Amino acid sequence: MLIRSYAKINLFLKIRNKRQDGFHNIETLMTPINLFDLLKVKKSKEFCITCNDKNIPVDENNIISKTFALIQKKYNPDRLVDVSLYKNIPSGAGLGGGSSNAAAFLQITDKLFGLNMGFDEKIEIMSEVGSDTVFFLYNQPAFVRGRGEIVDKTAVLPSFxxxxxxxxxxxxxxxxxxxxxxxxxxxxxxxxxxxxxxxxxxxxxxxxxxxxxxxxxxxxxxxxxxxxxxxxxxxxxxxxxxxxxxxxxxxxxxxxxxxxxxxxxxxxxxxxxxxxxxxxx
The missing domain is CATH 3.30.70.890 (GHMP kinase, C-terminal domain)
Known part of the structure; x- marks a missing residue:
């Protein structure tokens, strides 16, 4: 199965107070943009990630690995996965490439294994994985608050x-x-x-x-x-x-x-x- 993993930009980003967990509360307006990575995921006897960008880790430090570990813990799928990741979004860019990869992987794995996850369950998993990953479950303009896990999708933007x-x-x-x-x-x-x-x-x-x-x-x-x-x-x-x-x-x-x-x-x-x-x- 193949899925696109879109980048984002922040149209504004306000940094609020520091939280007890060490993160900062933020308030931001994000919009997806038409730049995307490609993920191909198939069932496999062994867990494997390959990537065209040699700067991206393909071990347990990859955010996809962390996401699958949570899926295994909660749903215990009957197989592992082979993931091919083609990066167009540069790493360390402020464009949300890794977070987007995690959300796209969650969506495609849900379909691949027929897990029938509820949307709230997906939000729960993404909130554990990273700060702004929940936004990429919506993939539409949104006001985002907290550590990045509170998404208000009422924003409507013009094209530019x-x-x-x-x-x-x-x-x-x-x-x-x-x-x-x-x-x-x-x-x-x-x-x-x-x-x-x-x-x-x-x-x-x-x-x-x-x-x-x-x-x-x-x-x-x-x-x-x-x-x-x-x-x-x-x-x-x-x-x-x-x-x-x-x-x-x-x-x-x-x-x-x-x-x-x-x-x-x-x-x-x-x-x-x-x-x-x-x-x-």
């Missing part, structure tokens, strides 16, 4: 073009969240958001509480944002904890010009142009 640029740097998410210069947001912006956002609302809401810390640690990310704005992006922002910076455009002409620039002058960068998608279930 997106340019993704990830420089060849690795960002430590835990390091960013523990940085002394991290600024917390003391108010609740999500409760003040209208469910239906027009393009102007999207532009006005764009903010990332992690951005300044990442830009200070990795100046090339800030330079990418500045160049996107100079190349007529309507707005540009760091996604998640980075290292991807994205620009959004209402004009395909400006999108293509910026894409050509970054492809030509940033040969070591990951550069991709795409669109947001309102529902991929």
């Amino acid at each position: 073009y997106i340019l993704l640029v990830k420089p060849p740097v690795t960002v430590s998410t835990s390091g960013i969240y523990s940085d002394k210069n991290l600024t917390l947001t003391p108010y609740n912006p999500v409760s003040n958001m209208h469910p239906v956002l027009n393009y102007g609302d999207v532009l006005d809401s764009m903010d990332n509480g992690l951005q300044n810390v990442v830009f200070e640690r990795h100046p090339e990310t800030g330079m990418i944002k500045e160049k996107m704005l100079a190349l007529n992006a309507d707005a540009a922002l760091l996604s998640g904890s980075g290292a991807t910076v994205y620009g959004i455009y209402s004009s395909k002409k400006y999108l293509n010009k910026a894409y050509d620039y970054f492809k030509m002058f940033g040969r070591n960068n990951f550069v991709y142009k795409t669109e947001n998608i309102n529902n991929v279930i």
Whole structure:
């Protein structure tokens, strides 16, 4: 069985208080985008993961392994699985590639073994696996709160073009969240958001509480944002904890010009142009 595993961007990301479990409460608006990995899963006598990206672990440290361990504990399927993972989403990008892989794997394994999981059961498993994995069970624009496990899918977004640029740097998410210069947001912006956002609302809401810390640690990310704005992006922002910076455009002409620039002058960068998608279930 074959399934797509979609990436996301954060249109805003507010960092609230630190929790007793060591994580931070967040408030964010995420949307899936038309960039995806492919997972092929089949029943097997041995558990195995293969991946085209050699930087991705294929042992017990892979999030798919962790997900299957929870499935085994709860449902005891009669076989193991052979997983072929084809990565298009770069790792360490702030695009949710690993979390998306976990959710897609859960969905396809449920069908493969006929487990008939309830949606609440899927949420429970994903909440154990990672912080933002629950969002990828919905795969539609959503306000997300808590550690990333509380999903409000009332958000409705317009369509727009997106340019993704990830420089060849690795960002430590835990390091960013523990940085002394991290600024917390003391108010609740999500409760003040209208469910239906027009393009102007999207532009006005764009903010990332992690951005300044990442830009200070990795100046090339800030330079990418500045160049996107100079190349007529309507707005540009760091996604998640980075290292991807994205620009959004209402004009395909400006999108293509910026894409050509970054492809030509940033040969070591990951550069991709795409669109947001309102529902991929």
